[in-house]
Amino acid sequence: MQTYTDILIIGAGVVGCALARELSLRCAADVLVAERACDVAEGASKANSGIVHAGFDAKPGTEKARLNVMGARMYPAVCAELGVPYKQIGALVVAFDEADRSTIEKLLEQGEANGVPGLRIVEHDELMKMEPNLNPAAVCALEAPTSGIVSPYELVYALADHAALNGAEFLFDTEVQGLIPTAEGWRAVTADGDILCRCVVNCAGIGSAVLHNQVSDRKVELVARRGQYDVLDHPEQPPFTRTMFQCPTKMGKGVLVSPTVHGNVLLGPTAEDIPDGRDVSTTAEGLANVAEKVKLTWPGMSLRTAVTNFSGIRAHEVNGDFIVGKAAPHCWEAVGFESPGLTSSPALAAEMAQEIIASEGFGPKEKIVPPQPKGKPFNEMTPEEQAEAVARDPMNGQLICRCEVVTEAEIRAAIRRPVGARTVDGVKRRCRAGMGRCQGGFCAPRVVEILAEELGLPMTAITKGGGESRMLVGEI
Amino acid sequence: MNTIRKELVIIGGGPAGLAAGIAAREAGVEDLVILEREHEAGGILRQCIHNGFGLHRYGEELTGPEYAARDIAKAEELGLDIRCDTTVLSVDGDRRVTCVSRTDGLQIYEAGAIILAMGCRERPRGALGTPGTRCAGVYTAGAAQKFVNLEGLMPGKRVVILGSGDIGLIMARRMTLQGAKVLACVELMPYSSGLNRNIVQCLQDYDIPLYLSHTVTDIRGRERLEAVTVMEVDAKRRPIPGTEQVFECDTLLLSVGLIPENELSQRAGVELSPLTSGAVVDDTLQTSVPGVFACGNVLHVHDLVDFVSDESFRAGRAAADYLKGQAPKGGTLAVRDGEGVRGVVPQKLHPDQDVTLMFRPAGVYKNASVVVEADGKEMARKRAMIFTPGEMVALPLKAEKLAGVTGDITVRMEVR
Numbered sequence: 001m002q003t004y005t006d007i008l009i010i011g012a013g014v015v016g017c018a019l020a021r022e023l024s025l026r027c028a029a030d031v032l033v034a035e036r037a038c039d040v041a042e043g044a045s046k047a048n049s050g051i052v053h054a055g056f057d058a059k060p061g062t063e064k065a066r067l068n069v070m071g072a073r074m075y076p077a078v079c080a081e082l083g084v085p086y087k088q089i090g091a092l093v094v095a096f097d098e099a100d101r102s103t104i105e106k107l108l109e110q111g112e113a114n115g116v117p118g119l120r121i122v123e124h125d126e127l128m129k130m131e132p133n134l135n136p137a138a139v140c141a142l143e144a145p146t147s148g149i150v151s152p153y154e155l156v157y158a159l160a161d162h163a164a165l166n167g168a169e170f171l172f173d174t175e176v177q178g179l180i181p182t183a184e185g186w187r188a189v190t191a192d193g194d195i196l197c198r199c200v201v202n203c204a205g206i207g208s209a210v211l212h213n214q215v216s217d218r219k220v221e222l223v224a225r226r227g228q229y230d231v232l233d234h235p236e237q238p239p240f241t242r243t244m245f246q247c248p249t250k251m252g253k254g255v256l257v258s259p260t261v262h263g264n265v266l267l268g269p270t271a272e273d274i275p276d277g278r279d280v281s282t283t284a285e286g287l288a289n290v291a292e293k294v295k296l297t298w299p300g301m302s303l304r305t306a307v308t309n310f311s312g313i314r315a316h317e318v319n320g321d322f323i324v325g326k327a328a329p330h331c332w333e334a335v336g337f338e339s340p341g342l343t344s345s346p347a348l349a350a351e352m353a354q355e356i357i358a359s360e361g362f363g364p365k366e367k368i369v370p371p372q373p374k375g376k377p378f379n380e381m382t383p384e385e386q387a388e389a390v391a392r393d394p395m396n397g398q399l400i401c402r403c404e405v406v407t408e409a410e411i412r413a414a415i416r417r418p419v420g421a422r423t424v425d426g427v428k429r430r431c432r433a434g435m436g437r438c439q440g441g442f443c444a445p446r447v448v449e450i451l452a453e454e455l456g457l458p459m460t461a462i463t464k465g466g467g468e469s470r471m472l473v474g475e476i
Numbered sequence: 477m478n479t480i481r482k483e484l485v486i487i488g489g490g491p492a493g494l495a496a497g498i499a500a501r502e503a504g505v506e507d508l509v510i511l512e513r514e515h516e517a518g519g520i521l522r523q524c525i526h527n528g529f530g531l532h533r534y535g536e537e538l539t540g541p542e543y544a545a546r547d548i549a550k551a552e553e554l555g556l557d558i559r560c561d562t563t564v565l566s567v568d569g570d571r572r573v574t575c576v577s578r579t580d581g582l583q584i585y586e587a588g589a590i591i592l593a594m595g596c597r598e599r600p601r602g603a604l605g606t607p608g609t610r611c612a613g614v615y616t617a618g619a620a621q622k623f624v625n626l627e628g629l630m631p632g633k634r635v636v637i638l639g640s641g642d643i644g645l646i647m648a649r650r651m652t653l654q655g656a657k658v659l660a661c662v663e664l665m666p667y668s669s670g671l672n673r674n675i676v677q678c679l680q681d682y683d684i685p686l687y688l689s690h691t692v693t694d695i696r697g698r699e700r701l702e703a704v705t706v707m708e709v710d711a712k713r714r715p716i717p718g719t720e721q722v723f724e725c726d727t728l729l730l731s732v733g734l735i736p737e738n739e740l741s742q743r744a745g746v747e748l749s750p751l752t753s754g755a756v757v758d759d760t761l762q763t764s765v766p767g768v769f770a771c772g773n774v775l776h777v778h779d780l781v782d783f784v785s786d787e788s789f790r791a792g793r794a795a796a797d798y799l800k801g802q803a804p805k806g807g808t809l810a811v812r813d814g815e816g817v818r819g820v821v822p823q824k825l826h827p828d829q830d831v832t833l834m835f836r837p838a839g840v841y842k843n844a845s846v847v848v849e850a851d852g853k854e855m856a857r858k859r860a861m862i863f864t865p866g867e868m869v870a871l872p873l874k875a876e877k878l879a880g881v882t883g884d885i886t887v888r889m890e891v892r
Contacts, residue, residue: 230605236742282607284693284715308602310610383574386565387477387582397578399513399563403739439600441616445623459629464612469699471612473726476628476654 001193005032005169006362008188008197010176010211012037013045014152014345015203015334017159022353024166027362031168033160034188034195036175036207038466039426040419041156043205045342046429047280047312048227049256049266051243052148053340054091056111056119057253063322065114067344067351074346075148082158083373084151085261091147091243092122092131094297095139103247104142111144118145133239135299147243151261152342153429157419162371164418171195173466176204179214185330199360201352202333206277206315212335215328220335224277225251225314227269228286233305233437234263244297252314253339255293257301262432264307267294271314282309307437314338324348325355332356374413377432379405400450401443403436411447415454422455424448425465448472478583483799484508485573485585487564487740488593490519491781492772492788494547496591499792501554505799509585510556511575513563517551518544519595520618521781523625526646528673532782543781567592567744571767589767589795592741592755593788596734596773598643601695604732608695611702617643617731624650632727636704637661638692640668640675642779642866644731649678651729658684659723662706664691664713667840669733669866671779691715692728701726734777744768751819752776758808759825760794761787769795776821776834779868783834804829809850809881814888816841818865825885827878833871833887837863843892846871850878850885863889 006029009016016033017040023031037043052075058064079086095101104121111119122130123140164170178189185198202211209222243258251271258266270286287309294301317323317336322344327333332352337344356362378389378396390397395409414421414430421427424434427447434440434447448471452459463469484505486493489512497510516522521529524540531537538546551558562577573585598616613632615623620631621643633656637644640663648658661679666689668675679686687706693715694705708719736754738746747756747764754775755763762769771791772784797803808824811833820835833848841863848856848871855877863869871887878885 231602278698281609281696284607287605287607303605306602306605307600308610309605309607383477383582383584386576390576390578390581394578394581397576397581398561399576402513402563402737405565437600437603438597438616439602441598441600441619444615444619445627449627459627463699465610465699467699469612471631472623472629473632474630476624476630 003032003193003195005195005197006030006199007032007356008186008195008200009033010188010200010202011035011204011208012040012160012170013043013203013205014041014156014159014342015337015348017156017163018345018349019201019203019352020163020168021159021166022349023356024163024168024365025368026353026365027357028365029360029362031163032171032195032197033168034171034174034176034190036173038172038423038463039421040160040170041153041429044312044314045156046153047310048152048339048342049258049269050150050152050260051091051256051258051343052086052150053343054111054144054147055114055116055340056107056142056144057248058114058340060110060113063324064340064344067322067324067347068340069114069116070347071340071344072146072148074350075150075343078346079150079155082155082162082371083375084155084158086148086150087261088146088148089242089259090143090145091245092127092141092143093245093247094134094141095247096135096137096296097139100247101139104140107142116144116146119143131240131242131244133298133300134244135297149243149258149261150342157417157430158371158373160419161417165369165372166365170419176211179211179331181328199330199332199356201356202327202331202335203337205337206313208315208333208335212323212327212333215331220323221318222336223273223316223318224275225316225338226272226274226279226311227314228282228290228309228311229266229268230287230290230303230309231307232265232267233307235265235305238263239265239298239300246293246297255290255297257294257297267301269312277313280311280313282311286311308439324352330360374417378407378410400446401433401436403438404432406431406433408450411450412454415451422451423463423465424451424471427451444471478581480583480585482507482509482585483588484591484795485587486510486591486593487567487573488512488519488595488774489517489558489560490593490595490772491521491544491547491784492595492774493591493593494544494551495785495788496593496771496792496795497556498547498550498554499789500796501556503793503796505796508556510558511562511564511573512558512560515560517548517558517560523621524646525625526650529781532780533785547785564740567740569745569765588799589769591791591795592763592768592770592774593772594737594740594774596736596777598730599733599735601730606692606695609697611695611697611700613697613701613726614695614728615730617641617647617729620729621647621650624654630654630656632656634659634725635727635729636692636706636723636725637729637731639663639730639732640670640686641731641733642670642674644729645670645674645678647729647731648684649682652682652684658682659725660685660687660706662687662690662692664709665689667864671866672864695728701728704728734773736774736777738774741770741774749819749823751813752821754821756823757821759822759829759831760797760803761791761822762794762798762803767798776819779866783868783870809878810884812884812886814886816889817846817887820887825878827881828875830875831873833873834868835887836865836868837889838865840864841889841891845890845892846887847890848873848885848887850881851883
């Protein structure tokens with residue numbers, strides 16, 4: 001099989017989907033996104049801290065600093081337009097001794113040089129009033145009021161949906177194994193045949209270095225740096241109202257405690273360099289490490305209400321900065337897009353789309369389709385809104401996930417979106433069914449049934465997360 | 477949005493809610509409704525197709541659906557209003573129950589009294605913090621039971637069971653009978669938390685090894701489960717290095733404890749016990765919120781449904797008394813857990829009423845007695861060859877024994 005497209009984007013993470021959206025809105029070219037997994041946001045984009053960083057971490061003058069600050073500024077508008085949960089809750093980087101104080105003073109300086117607004121150092125007494133559950137051993141903290149939280153995978157789903165509404169196509173279970181230059185552009189080799197394109201963008205996450213090194217003489221090296229997390233159930237009162245960082249280390253931003261946009265509490269991550277970039281397992285040592293480090297910030301932490309743990313892989317380039325831009329003729333890339341990659345992605349996508357269009361001479365788009373946000377979740381509606389929702393669609397009166405209060409209408413809508421859910425995990429991340437304290441114990445059988453109905457498949461064909469991850473092995 | 481006044485609203489149409497409804501109607505409550513989120517009443521019994529239910533209540537062995545059918549038939553005979561496919565979204569301290577269904581939309585019941593009968597849920601993998609990958613093939617035993625018994629679908633073929641709770645034991649047998657190979661049942665504690673009869677009938681009869689003082693320490697498999705690592709644990713439940721055994725399997729079933737489903741109760745302001753994870757109640761099963769009662773597994777996790785029904789009949793009658801203004805008056809005495817005893821229910825009692833104290837032993841005690849004491853005096857004693865956490869202890873206490881008691885009542889285990 002041979003496919004042709006104007007623009008081939010490799011990787012359907014936050015970068016690939018943001019770029020697909022920008023290109024599909026701005027130019028008339030055909031956009032095809034090839035993704036090795038079964039869904040968008042299956043790599044680092046679904047497994048990270050979900051923080052929109054203010055921009056004080058990166059060294060001034062780096063791509064990380066530039067794109068972070070620019071991206072953070074774009075977030076409120078992008079999320080509002082797409083209907084993605086985002087909250088600017090602010091962050092504190094806490095110093096626990098005088099050595100830490102000099103670190104945060106340096107961060108303040110760096111942040112100001114990067115153009116981050118509103119930074120200041122808060123001393124102990126005020127700090128404890130701001131966050132009473134903080135370890136009283138805290139000396140002071142750097143406050144970054146523009147730091148925010150976002151649901152990272154919901155952002156990617158919304159970006160992908162909007163791109164698809166504007167004509168972008170997605171090819172899943174398709175791994176690009178090689179890039180070969182042709183007279184007209186590039187030939188991307190996959191197990192199911194070649195994809196011919198005029199230009200290509202490599203945003204393949206942890207897989208991006210291999211492709212980069214095929215097309216460029218300036219070799220790069222990516223290290224898979226794993227981060228493990230624990231997630232706690234949503235408490236009545238969140239322990240902290242802001243994202244609480246410890247001082248960064250040479251391996252990363254350190255361990256955080258943060259509320260999530262859905263009211264859970266996120267703890268982590270670790271930072272371990274591992275040989276296998278696909279190994280997203282958690283380990284006893286890693287989780288013990290998270291628990292121990294979190295207790296420095298939050299001595300009262302208990303894992304009694306833990307709902308799950310997970311890990312994600314940072315694609316860390318050994319020289320420490322993003323590698324973005326043109327890698328070869330008609331070939332662009334975003335390599336080493338680790339933190340603050342999520343924050344930087346809207347800025348990178350806007351900038352790169354403009355470059356690609358100018359360089360390739362693609363014509364403007366004639367008709368733009370506006371996004372179709374999924375709307376307010378049933379769980380967050382007022383009783384009046386809930387009554388109205390059921391009157392509008394009786395399927396809203398059928399609760400499927402009791403822990404997160406998700407209705408049958410919402411599950412079906414998640415499957416019917418432009419880039420809809422095809423797996424149990426895809427449903428879970430799109431509408432939160434199975435995300436709660438029982439972890440799908442009650443609703444998973446029903447979700448499998450609804451997926452089978454909507455996709456026209458037998459229940460035994462439904463997978464948890466694609467590939468061979470079948471939920472059931474057969475009939476009785 | 478509809479607001480409806482009701483004398484009594486019962487949340488949950490499983491064995492607890494049904495029994496509470498039957499008893500309340502028989503005690504004269506005409507205006508009551510049972511709200512059930514599933515498509516049919518009967519609760520978890522619907523998927524428990526094995527027998528062993530009803531030995532105490534009926535003196536015969538029924539399957540789960542048969543046991544439920546008797547209560548449903550009785551409820552129908554009494555004309556009880558059971559609303560299925562109806563999920564309660566919230567309960568507040570003023571006894572307003574908001575619920576939703578496809579057919580009736582959003583409704584608010586203003587109730588004279590409420591009986592909480594929501595049952596319990598299983599502890600999932602996340603609550604254990606077991607590391608490894610997040611592959612397919614890891615299920616709670618109850619979810620697997622639903623797939624097999626209600627959907628006719630097999631979740632896997634080579635199975636390891638973590639935890640020896642009753643549902644896990646039942647599923648060991650069920651999966652075996654359906655042609656799966658159950659390799660092991662792994663229990664963290666040095667004893668099983670399930671009923672002894674289930675150990676015999678579900679594991680031993682099928683030569684399924686039970687590994688006590690062992691746990692699963694790693695879960696492997698990129699897409700579907702491929703293997704689990706099992707390790708022995710020391711007295712402090714820490715894995716002992718060097719004891720690793722790898723079981724190649726495609727399914728891990730978890731039967732590692734049940735948790736009363738009290739999210740609604742909590743939001744209604746009901747005080748919960750950290751020991752039972754259920755409401756703190758008095759001898760009438762009334763919670764800290766006046767007019768709100770709790771019974772069955774939402775109050776504390778029972779071992780047998782017969783006791784759930786018994787408790788729920790009492791809750792139904794107590795709610796009826798409350799509505800008639802006949803609830804017991806006067807102060808209450810506190811009931812405390814002594815050594816070897818965990819989560820006595822009720823936690824408070826009126827000294828002029830007969831009561832049954834129920835709890836689970838904190839460990840295995842051989843040749844022991846349960847002793848009830850107050851003001852330095854022994855009030856009741858129950859001897860047994862063995863007490864285990866898997867089997868509940870019920871201890872009736874007559875009001876005359878309580879006459880004149882002023883201090884706390886303590887229930888403790890005494891080993892001879």
